[in-house]
Amino acid sequence: MTRTSIATVCLSGTLDEKLEAAAAAGFDGVEIFENDLIGSARSPEEIRARVRDLGLTIELYQPFRDAEGAPPARFAAVERRFRAKLDLMARLGAEMILICSSVAPDTIDDDELAAGQLRRLAGMAGARGMRIAYEALAWGRHVSTWEHSWDLVRRADHPALGLCLDSFHVLSRTDAYGEIPGDRVFFLQLADAPRLDMDVLQWSRHHRLFPLQGRLDLAGFTGAVLRAGYRGPLSLEVFNDVFRQSDPHRTAVDARRSLTALTGGLTPAPRLTGIAFAELSVDAGSGPELERFLRTLGFAHTGQHRSKPVQLWEQGTARILLNAGATGAASIRAFALESTDPAASARRAAELLATPLPRRRRSSEADLTAVAAPDGTEVFFCRDDHGWLDDFLPTGESPVKGGLVTGIDHLSLAQPFDRYDEAALFYRTVLGLTEDEASEFAAPYGLIRTLALRNDDRSVRLGLSVPLLRRGDWAPAVPHPQHITFVTDDMAAVAGAMESVDIPGNYYDDLAARLDPPPLPRNALHDQDEHGHYQQLFTPVVGDRVFFEVVERTGGYRGYGFANDPVRMAAHRAHRGAR
Amino acid sequence: MTRTSIATVCLSGTLDEKLEAAAAAGFDGVEIFENDLIGSARSPEEIRARVRDLGLTIELYQPFRDAEGAPPARFAAVERRFRAKLDLMARLGAEMILICSSVAPDTIDDDELAAGQLRRLAGMAGARGMRIAYEALAWGRHVSTWEHSWDLVRRADHPALGLCLDSFHVLSRTDAYGEIPGDRVFFLQLADAPRLDMDVLQWSRHHRLFPLQGRLDLAGFTGAVLRAGYRGPLSLEVFNDVFRQSDPHRTAVDARRSLTALTGGLTPAPRLTGIAFAELSVDAGSGPELERFLRTLGFAHTGQHRSKPVQLWEQGTARILLNAGATGAASIRAFALESTDPAASARRAAELLATPLPRRRRSSEADLTAVAAPDGTEVFFCRDDHGWLDDFLPTGESPVKGGLVTGIDHLSLAQPFDRYDEAALFYRTVLGLTEDEASEFAAPYGLIRTLALRNDDRSVRLGLSVPLLRRGDWAPAVPHPQHITFVTDDMAAVAGAMESVDIPGNYYDDLAARLDPPPLPRNALHDQDEHGHYQQLFTPVVGDRVFFEVVERTGGYRGYGFANDPVRMAAHRAHRGAR
Structure with missing residues (x-):
C-alpha cells in the first residue's frame, strides 16, 4: 500500500494544529514546511516526538532555495545554510530535503556548474545518511522543466541525489511528460488546479487544489510515476487561499479523500x-x-x-x-x-x-x-x-x-x-x-x-x-x-x-x-x-x-x-x- | 466642470440601492447596466422618475452585445433586439446606448459588413434622437483595439455613431494609444486595475479598481482624452468582486473620491x-x-x-x-x-x-x-x-x-x-x-x-x-x-x-x-x-x-x-x- 503524506503548508493553523489534523485524517506522514517550523515554539526534538506520538513520519523537509547555479562566491553561504538545515533535520529525524530550482537573479545558466554544486550538496547529505530530492519549479530561473532537473541529477550522478516531481509543475506546462525514471524519483508531490490562463507562479501560489478537484490529469500522471517504479509516498502539496484559512481537520479529511479517490481500489459506486x-x-x-x-x-x-x-x-x-x-x-x-x-x-x-x-x-x-x-x-x-x-x-x-x-x-x-x-x-x-x-x-x-x-x-x-x-x-x-x-x-x-x-x-x-x-x-x-x-x-x-x-x-x-x-x-x- | 457618472454594475445591491448610493455620493449621472434593470421590479418609467428625483441623469444604457459582424441571416434578430432596446430607452429617458464589439463565435471578420451594420443601427437610433457609443472589448472576436473600433466608426460615417473609450480596454493592451479623435468620442469609461499577468477577460471581470487604486496610467489617459476635446461625462465602470458585495454607499464615496483625485484642482496637500x-x-x-x-x-x-x-x-x-x-x-x-x-x-x-x-x-x-x-x-x-x-x-x-x-x-x-x-x-x-x-x-x-x-x-x-x-x-x-x-x-x-x-x-x-x-x-x-x-x-x-x-x-x-x-x-x- 502506497504511503500517504501531506505538506503542512496545505493546512491552516499552527504546526501543532496541522500535525494533529493530518494524523486524525489518517495520513501516514507529513512534509514539514520550513515556515511552519520557524513559527513553532517547539524545539525540533519536541516536534520529532510529537510527530512520532501522533503516528506520523516526517517524509520531507522543505524547501531549500537558490542552491544550484549560485555564483561561486555565494556558494560558500549556500553550503553553510545547507549544513545548518542538515543539522536541523538530524534533530527532527527527517531524512530527505527538497531543493527547488533557483529563482535568484544572480543564478548562473551553466548546467555543469549547477550539477557540480548539487553533487557537492548531495555529498554532504549522503555523508549523514540523508537524501536530496531536486525539483524544477515551473518559474525556475534556468531550470523550469522536470526534464532539465533530471538532466542535472544525471550529470551530478550521486546516490543521495534524486528527483522531486510535482504534478503541478509538470502538468501546468505540458501533458506530454515523457518517460519517467521511476527509481530516481525520490519524492512525488501531488496537486491539482483549475485550468487558468495566468502567470504560473500566481496560479500555483493561490489556486492549487487537491487531486481530482481541478482539471489537471492527476490520475494519468500518478499512474505513470507509479508504473515507472516510484516507491515513495504520495504527498499533497497544495497552496490554496481558502484552505489556508479553513479548519485544518476538515481540510485534512478532504485531502485524504482526494488521495483515496485518486488511488482507487474502492467499492464501485452502485447505480x-x-x-x-x-x-x-x-x-x-x-x-x-x-x-x-x-x-x-x-x-x-x-x-x-x-x-x-x-x-x-x-x-x-x-x-x-x-x-x-x-x-x-x-x-x-x-x-x-x-x-x-x-x-x-x-x-x-x-x-x-x-x-x-x-x-x-x-x-x-x-x-x-x-x-x-x-x-x-x-x-x-x-x-x-x-x-x-x-x-x-x-x-x-x-x-x-x-x-x-x-x-x-x-x-x-x-x-x-x-x-x-x-x-x-x-x-x-x-x-x-x-x-x-x-x-x-x-x-x-x-x-x-x-x-x-x-x-x-x-x-x-x-x-x-x-x-x-x-x-x-x-x-x-x-x-x-x-x-x-x-x-x-x-x-x-x-x-x-x-x-x-x-x-x-x-x-x-x-x-x-x-x-x-x-x-x-x-x-x-x-x-x-x-x-x-x-x-x-x-x-x-x-x-x-x-x-x-x-x-x-x-x-x-x-x-x-x-x-x-x-x-x-x-x-x-x-x-x-x-x- | 466635467460631469461624473458611475455604472450601476460597480455597486452592490438592487437598482434602487445603487441609484441612492450614487446620488448620495454626489455623482451627476449613472450608466444603467442592463442586468440591474432586468432584475428591478420598477418599470422603466418608474426608474426614470426615481433617477430624476435623486437628481441624477441616465448617461448611458449598456451593454448591447453581438451586433456588428453578425451573419446577415442573424442581423434581422439583432435589429429586432436593438429596436426593443431603443423602445426601452425612450421609456427610461436614456439617449445613448453602448454597443460593445461582438464576441459571438459566428461573427464575420469583414469591416465593410460590420460598418454597414453599425450604420444601419445608428440610423435607427438617430431617427429617435438617440446615439450609439461603440466600444472595442479587449477580448472582442475581431474588434479588440480602440483603433479598430474607430476605423469602423469612420467607415460607418453616421452622426449618431461614435466611440466609447474604456481606459481598461485601452491600457490593458498598450500605453501607446496614439491620437484620440475627441469629438467622436461619445463616452469615456474609466477603470484602473492592478498589473496582472492573466487572461484579460478574467482580469477585467474580477480585478478592476477605481482610478488611482491600480497601476494603469489613468491620469495620462484621461488627460489625453479631455485634451482631445471630449466633453461627455467621466464615468466609472468597475467590475470588482469585493465592491460587488460591499455597502454601495461606501463604495460610491470611494468611487467619487477616486474621480475627484483624478481630475485634480484640489487644495494641495500641506507638508x-x-x-x-x-x-x-x-x-x-x-x-x-x-x-x-x-x-x-x-x-x-x-x-x-x-x-x-x-x-x-x-x-x-x-x-x-x-x-x-x-x-x-x-x-x-x-x-x-x-x-x-x-x-x-x-x-x-x-x-x-x-x-x-x-x-x-x-x-x-x-x-x-x-x-x-x-x-x-x-x-x-x-x-x-x-x-x-x-x-x-x-x-x-x-x-x-x-x-x-x-x-x-x-x-x-x-x-x-x-x-x-x-x-x-x-x-x-x-x-x-x-x-x-x-x-x-x-x-x-x-x-x-x-x-x-x-x-x-x-x-x-x-x-x-x-x-x-x-x-x-x-x-x-x-x-x-x-x-x-x-x-x-x-x-x-x-x-x-x-x-x-x-x-x-x-x-x-x-x-x-x-x-x-x-x-x-x-x-x-x-x-x-x-x-x-x-x-x-x-x-x-x-x-x-x-x-x-x-x-x-x-x-x-x-x-x-x-x-x-x-x-x-x-x-x-x-x-x-x-x-
Whole structure:
C-alpha cells in the first residue's frame, strides 16, 4: 500500500494544529514546511516526538532555495545554510530535503556548474545518511522543466541525489511528460488546479487544489510515476487561499479523500435510480407555510412517522419529509438516494471518509444508512422498494393521481464558503456523479459559482452553489437559499395553483427582445438550449434558507436555468422587501 | 466642470440601492447596466422618475452585445433586439446606448459588413434622437483595439455613431494609444486595475479598481482624452468582486473620491511633519496593561485631560493618549498629524469626501480638526506647536529625558476586508502619502496583504494590512491586530525593560543559517536591506486588537520587517495559548 503524506503548508493553523489534523485524517506522514517550523515554539526534538506520538513520519523537509547555479562566491553561504538545515533535520529525524530550482537573479545558466554544486550538496547529505530530492519549479530561473532537473541529477550522478516531481509543475506546462525514471524519483508531490490562463507562479501560489478537484490529469500522471517504479509516498502539496484559512481537520479529511479517490481500489459506486425523499427541518413559523405550498402544488400529507414529529408528503414520485423535531430554521437537512445496493453505497462512502451517522430508523430497516456531507447534510441510501415508508403510519390521505408535480427534478444545495471544492469532490466521488454544468454569475449582492452534478440517466441531479467571496455585513446573511426543484408537465396549471414570487416586467421585455419565446405562465422564467425549452416558477423563500421551484422541461432541455438565477434572486429580494 | 457618472454594475445591491448610493455620493449621472434593470421590479418609467428625483441623469444604457459582424441571416434578430432596446430607452429617458464589439463565435471578420451594420443601427437610433457609443472589448472576436473600433466608426460615417473609450480596454493592451479623435468620442469609461499577468477577460471581470487604486496610467489617459476635446461625462465602470458585495454607499464615496483625485484642482496637500499623537481606547482590563507597558518602556503619564477620562503619556516625541471614555476593546481610535497648514489639510480632506467629525476640543483650539478614515479611525490635523497639549493638566510627572523610546516610527492599521483599496486611496490622496512597500505573506491563519505609505521625509509612516480573503469561523476573529511602533536607539536596553513575546528558537536557527546577523537582544527579530539593519520587539497583544512594537533602525534601513510578520503572528498566537 502506497504511503500517504501531506505538506503542512496545505493546512491552516499552527504546526501543532496541522500535525494533529493530518494524523486524525489518517495520513501516514507529513512534509514539514520550513515556515511552519520557524513559527513553532517547539524545539525540533519536541516536534520529532510529537510527530512520532501522533503516528506520523516526517517524509520531507522543505524547501531549500537558490542552491544550484549560485555564483561561486555565494556558494560558500549556500553550503553553510545547507549544513545548518542538515543539522536541523538530524534533530527532527527527517531524512530527505527538497531543493527547488533557483529563482535568484544572480543564478548562473551553466548546467555543469549547477550539477557540480548539487553533487557537492548531495555529498554532504549522503555523508549523514540523508537524501536530496531536486525539483524544477515551473518559474525556475534556468531550470523550469522536470526534464532539465533530471538532466542535472544525471550529470551530478550521486546516490543521495534524486528527483522531486510535482504534478503541478509538470502538468501546468505540458501533458506530454515523457518517460519517467521511476527509481530516481525520490519524492512525488501531488496537486491539482483549475485550468487558468495566468502567470504560473500566481496560479500555483493561490489556486492549487487537491487531486481530482481541478482539471489537471492527476490520475494519468500518478499512474505513470507509479508504473515507472516510484516507491515513495504520495504527498499533497497544495497552496490554496481558502484552505489556508479553513479548519485544518476538515481540510485534512478532504485531502485524504482526494488521495483515496485518486488511488482507487474502492467499492464501485452502485447505480443510483432516483431521489427517494428530501427532508426539511421546520419550525413553528415555517412548517405551516411549507405545508401550504405543498398542498397548493397538489401534495398530500400521506403519512406520519410512528415515533417522531415527521410528516410525509407525496405526489408522483416526489416525497418530502417535514421534520419538526430538528432545531433551527427551515432548511434541507437530509435527502435519500435510491441505490441498487445501499450497503455498497454506504461502504464506498465510508472508504471515502464520509462521516457515518447513527441510524435514525428501527433495526428492521437496515438498508437506510446515512452519512454526513461536508456541510452536515445527511445523505441516506435506500433500496427503491420504498421499504422506508413502513416507518410512517398512513393518515388516510392518498397521493393525488395525475397531480401537478410528477417528481423531484433536482436539489440545489447552497454550500458554506470554505467547503465548496470539498463538497463537489464528495458528491462526485461518493455518489459516482459527473459534472454536468458549471456557471458563474452576478447576483445582486455578489458573484455566485454554481455546479450541477448528475448520474448517467439524470435520475439524480444536485446543484451546488457558493459565493465567490465570503459574504460580509452588507450582503444578506443567507445570500443563496437552498431549494427543492419539482418537475411538472403542466406548468400552466402549476402557475394557476401556486403562490409564486413576482418576476419583473423588465425580464419579459428583455426575453421577448432576445428569444421571442412562446407565451409563458405568469411569473415563469424561460430558458432554452439546443435540445428544448425550460420554464421555472418559484415560491417565496420560507424563513431565509429554503424555497420550492417547479420546472417543466420540453424537448429534452438539459440545463438548470442558471442564467435566470440573478433575476430569481432579485425577485426573492424584492418579495422579502415587499412583505 | 466635467460631469461624473458611475455604472450601476460597480455597486452592490438592487437598482434602487445603487441609484441612492450614487446620488448620495454626489455623482451627476449613472450608466444603467442592463442586468440591474432586468432584475428591478420598477418599470422603466418608474426608474426614470426615481433617477430624476435623486437628481441624477441616465448617461448611458449598456451593454448591447453581438451586433456588428453578425451573419446577415442573424442581423434581422439583432435589429429586432436593438429596436426593443431603443423602445426601452425612450421609456427610461436614456439617449445613448453602448454597443460593445461582438464576441459571438459566428461573427464575420469583414469591416465593410460590420460598418454597414453599425450604420444601419445608428440610423435607427438617430431617427429617435438617440446615439450609439461603440466600444472595442479587449477580448472582442475581431474588434479588440480602440483603433479598430474607430476605423469602423469612420467607415460607418453616421452622426449618431461614435466611440466609447474604456481606459481598461485601452491600457490593458498598450500605453501607446496614439491620437484620440475627441469629438467622436461619445463616452469615456474609466477603470484602473492592478498589473496582472492573466487572461484579460478574467482580469477585467474580477480585478478592476477605481482610478488611482491600480497601476494603469489613468491620469495620462484621461488627460489625453479631455485634451482631445471630449466633453461627455467621466464615468466609472468597475467590475470588482469585493465592491460587488460591499455597502454601495461606501463604495460610491470611494468611487467619487477616486474621480475627484483624478481630475485634480484640489487644495494641495500641506507638508506633514510628524505624528503628534496616537490615541487608544481602553477599558478596565486593557487600560492598566497598556499603562504598564508604557511605563516599562520609559513613558511618563504627564497629563490628564481637563474634562475627559483621557491620559497623556509622553517620551521623546512619542505621545500616546489612553481614552477610557470610549466604548469597545482596546484599539487605535485616533491619531493626529502635524501639518504646516492644518486648515488646508482639513479642506483637502473634505474635498476628497472625508467625513468631517465634530470637534472634540474647546473652541480655543481651532486647529485640531478631524475626519474619519474609511474604517472610522479619527484622523486629526494640528500644528507642530503642541497647542493641543493645553487640553491636558500636568500631572507633575515629567517626560523622561534620554529614555528608551525616542518617537513613533509608524502606525500599523489593520483594515476591514471590504475597505482596503479604499483606505489605501484615502490615506494616499488625503494625506499626500506615497506607496513605500507592498507585501503579501502567509500568516498562520491565511494570507495577509500589507502596504506601507509614507511622506517624503518619512516623518509620517502608516502600514495598512488586510487578509487576502475575509476570515471565517476557523481563523481568529481578529487575525491581525493593530499596533503602534516606537523607535529606539538602544534596543538592548528596551529588551531588558520591556515585556516581550517569546520568539521561537527555530527562528534564530534559521536566521543564523541565512544571514549570520550580529547578536540580537532576547526576543528581537532581525531584518536587513541594502542600507542597514532593523531590530523589532513586540509586547503581547492587549485585548485582541492592539500591541506595541519597538524597533531600532541602523544604517538607514528603510523597510518595516514585513518578512518577519508570520513569525510575530505565530508568537502572539503561542503567547495567547500559553496564558
